[in-house]
Amino acid sequence: MDHRLKRWHSVAGALLLLTLLIVVVGSAQADPYPQSTLHPKGDFALMVDKLFRTTLFWATLVFVLVEGALVFVIIKFRGKPDDPEPKQVHGNTMVEVIWTAIPALVLAMIAVPTVRTIFRTYETPKGADVLQVEVVGHQWWWEFRYPQLGLTTANELHVPVGRTVALKMVTQDVLHSFWIPQLAAKRDVFPNRSTTLWFKAEEPGDYPGQCAEFCGLQHGRMAFQVIAQAPGDFDGYVGRMQATGGPAAAPATPPVDSAAAKPAAAANALNTATLAATVQAGADTVAGSQLFMMKGCVGCHSLNATKPMGIGPNLAGIGHRLYIAAGWLENTDANLAKWIQHPQTVKHGVLMPDLGITEAEAQSLVAYLRQH
Numbered sequence: 030m031d032h033r034l035k036r037w038h039s040v041a042g043a044l045l046l047l048t049l050l051i052v053v054v055g056s057a058q059a060d061p062y063p064q065s066t067l068h069p070k071g072d073f074a075l076m077v078d079k080l081f082r083t084t085l086f087w088a089t090l091v092f093v094l095v096e097g098a099l100v101f102v103i104i105k106f107r108g109k110p111d112d113p114e115p116k117q118v119h120g121n122t123m124v125e126v127i128w129t130a131i132p133a134l135v136l137a138m139i140a141v142p143t144v145r146t147i148f149r150t151y152e153t154p155k156g157a158d159v160l161q162v163e164v165v166g167h168q169w170w171w172e173f174r175y176p177q178l179g180l181t182t183a184n185e186l187h188v189p190v191g192r193t194v195a196l197k198m199v200t201q202d203v204l205h206s207f208w209i210p211q212l213a214a215k216r217d218v219f220p221n222r223s224t225t226l227w228f229k230a231e232e233p234g235d236y237p238g239q240c241a242e243f244c245g246l247q248h249g250r251m252a253f254q255v256i257a258q259a260p261g262d263f264d265g266y267v268g269r270m271q272a273t274g275g276p277a278a279a280p281a282t283p284p285v286d287s288a289a290a291k292p293a294a295a296a297n298a299l300n301t302a303t304l305a306a307t308v309q310a311g312a313d314t315v316a317g318s319q320l321f322m323m324k325g326c327v328g329c330h331s332l333n334a335t336k337p338m339g340i341g342p343n344l345a346g347i348g349h350r351l352y353i354a355a356g357w358l359e360n361t362d363a364n365l366a367k368w369i370q371h372p373q374t375v376k377h378g379v380l381m382p383d384l385g386i387t388e389a390e391a392q393s394l395v396a397y398l399r400q401h
């Protein structure tokens with residue numbers, strides 16, 4: 030066999046192997062990367078994905094045809110040692126018209142759906158059924174307000190499946206960018222000017238989101254979760270959040286711990302240990318509610334979802350959030366206690382100061398916050 034052909038074979042073989050490797054690695058890692066635009070679960074993201082796939086199809090077709098023709102011609106008409114001088118030609122109108130017309134046609138086929146999709150993504154959904162949400166970016170966390178429901182929360186956006194959500198977004202400080210890869214595209218968020226975005230989750234699930242515009246030291250830890258729920262579950266969530274506005278949850282009156290009171294009444298000599306533990310837990314939450322006021326937490330955080338407050342995230346429902354510190358630190362008792370004691374170590378530079386909370390005080394605060 031020709032020496033050059035042999036070398037070409039090994040190059041082609043290596044390329045094929047590399048392609049296979051990319052495909053295998055890519056598909057094996059499909060799941061560990063939920064923050065991927067390639068797994069759309071909302072109508073907005075599906076629309077963008079469809080456009081991407083259409084473009085990819087035409088691009089692949091053009092690549093295969095052009096490169097195929099090129100490789101074919103290179104091999105078929107390659108020079109041999111005693112070839113005569115080839116015929117010299119200049120220009121061919123027919124060929125030039127064809128290779129201008131075909132790319133123009135391909136570009137038009139890509140441009141029409143692209144422009145149509147771009148306009149569609151900037152529409153503002155209207156109608157009584159649209160769930161309005163106001164998004165406020167802060168260094169380094171996200172605030173979500175539901176004007177129709179009178180609720181405010183942070184870092185965890187609950188939405189009902191199958192209902193369009195219309196976001197109106199601003200920021201309190203610097204530029205941020207709101208991005209939920211599986212549900213909708215990225216959209217920048219500015220001070221003094223609002224931008225909009227919309228999406229409809231098609232399947233229940235937890236969809237991670239992330240700030241996508243560098244906004245300072247902890248930009249990488251400015252994440253959030255979108256929790257898409259069946260409509261009934263969403264109504265339950267709304268009910269629980271609205272209940273935090275009731276008198277029992279107001280920080281000024283520490284809640285009477287009914288969970289601790291009931292078993293205490295039923296207790297007898299045989300389960301004094303349980304009783305002691307329950308009383309201890311009750312005492313902890315009372316101490317926690319006092320610490321929450323005394324240590325100044327209440328100056329930055331509201332535990333009432335119907336009463337927003339400026340500086341820190343609203344903590345109503347914090348006991349049930351999946352993550353703390355803006356969507357990346359798992360909400361376990363240990364992590365919560367560590368955060369309360371040393372926010373500046375866990376997420377250096379945040380607006381929450383280290384307040385000199387002791388281990389025991391942190392435990393009481395955790396017990397208290399777990400009830401919210």
Ligand SMILES: [Cu+2]
Nearest residue numbers: 240242244248
């Ligand atoms: Cu950022």
